[in-house]
Amino acid sequence: MSNKWNQLFFESEIPFYIYKLNKGDSLIFKYQIKYKPLIIIFYGTVYVMKIFTNSESIFIAILTNKSVIDFNCLDSNYVYYKVVALENTYFIKFFCLDYSANYQYLLTSIKLLDLFRYTLKQYESSLYILMHKSIRYRVVQLLLLLCRDFGVLNKNYVFIPFELSQKTISYITGSNPITVNKVMHFLIKRLFIKYIVKNKILICYFSFFNYLRNNKIT
Incomplete structure (x- = not known):
């Protein structure tokens, strides 16, 4: 993890976790009532699939470092998301409740807004594939x-x-x-x-x- 991200999260006093996903491995995100995580990719590349209970799937996006994975809108037991690593990838995971209680550290908010804007551009680029x-x-x-x-x-x-x-x-x-x-x-x-x-x-x-x-x- 880079010193930049270390410093940002330690100064904000937001609890966080670091995960590594090896090339070819995947993460599964399912519906949760509480404690929905927000994940930042700080190194690597993944692609995201939306999978339904009948095993049909839809490609969502290719995401790379400085992207945000946010499935807090996931409100159904009928779908889940699968994040697959195209190369070794590192994530920071934290929870929105922890972040919401820490608005005094405005720099973190600004950084996250930049990441969301960058992620949106990646989603838009990915959509051109399925057009x-x-x-x-x-x-x-x-x-x-x-x-x-x-x-x-x-x-x-x-x-x-x-x-x-x-x-x-x-x-x-x-x-x-x-x-x-x-x-x-x-x-x-x-x-x-x-x-x-x-x-x-x-x-x-x-x-x-x-x-x-x-x-x-x-």
């Missing part, structure tokens, strides 16, 4: 989002710095692995993308972005 009816367009939109927000620039490609299996892509895009496999195979065949390191780390070539600028993926 498309076509699974191929959803996959392309996901790749563009990941390259923009997380990509590491190299000479002729953008490197996504965490594992992104086709199974994960299928969860996020609301498709099945077979359809996603066909889309990824199409993009690989066109030399737009490439998997490295046991088919889990993805790179997107600049030719991919140049093509999208002038053409539609069909």
Whole structure:
């Protein structure tokens, strides 16, 4: 945990807890009557799924450090949220009751408002993925989002710095692995993308972005 977050919470005298979620692990959030937590991601990347009792699921967002996970609006036993780590991720958890009793420390309030604004932007960006009816367009939109927000620039490609299996892509895009496999195979065949390191780390070539600028993926 960084000294910045340590100092902020110690000075505010708000009780807090630190958790680590290893890559591929998940947290489940269910309906609670009392003591609903607020969680801040201070390192790492996760994606959030909303899951119904009939096992249907909806992708909600990809969140990274400086994001807030707030499920205090969760008021039903018929759904729960699953937070899955794309890489090793660290959280700070505290409870709204503890925070509400400490308004005198205004700096904490300002920091949290900034985090909520940043999180809202991430939710809005994630929604663009599901706006498309076509699974191929959803996959392309996901790749563009990941390259923009997380990509590491190299000479002729953008490197996504965490594992992104086709199974994960299928969860996020609301498709099945077979359809996603066909889309990824199409993009690989066109030399737009490439998997490295046991088919889990993805790179997107600049030719991919140049093509999208002038053409539609069909």
